[in-house]
Amino acid sequence: MYSVAYEVSAPVQAYDALHAAVTEVTDSTGEGLLVHLARPTAAGFEIIEVWESKEHLERFFRDTFPKAVAKLPDMGGAGPQPKEFELRGFLVYATQPVVI
Numbered sequence: 001m002y003s004v005a006y007e008v009s010a011p012v013q014a015y016d017a018l019h020a021a022v023t024e025v026t027d028s029t030g031e032g033l034l035v036h037l038a039r040p041t042a043a044g045f046e047i048i049e050v051w052e053s054k055e056h057l058e059r060f061f062r063d064t065f066p067k068a069v070a071k072l073p074d075m076g077g078a079g080p081q082p083k084e085f086e087l088r089g090f091l092v093y094a095t096q097p098v099v100i
Contacts, residue, residue: 001034001090002054004082006047012040015047021068032056035092050090057082 008015015038030036034050051057 001087002051002057003085003087004049004051004057005085006080006082007041007043008047008080009044012045015045017072018068021071022064024071025067026064032059034090050087 019038032052033056034052035048037048039046049057051060
């Protein structure tokens with residue numbers, strides 16, 4: 001598994017718009033993505049993801065992310081770089097995707 005976190009200094013509405021755009025351009029399988037969490041922070045928002053592998057994340061950034069960003073107004077500059085972290089535990093009980 002490959003775990004990453006992003007801290008973004010932008011209004012949480014930027015996350016909402018990006019998340020909606022990604023949902024529009026991707027299939028429903030979320031190939032390789034095991035979990036995606038987002039939360040507002042004092043500085044903007046944070047995203048935490050767990051992927052099956054680093055290659056799955058790289059494929060997402062190569063094939064899907066540019067299509068989603070193209071649907072949005074210019075947000076200025078490159079996005080934040082992922083920060084890898086060691087995942088010590090991972091447990092999911094849901095058998096169906098739960099989207100909030």
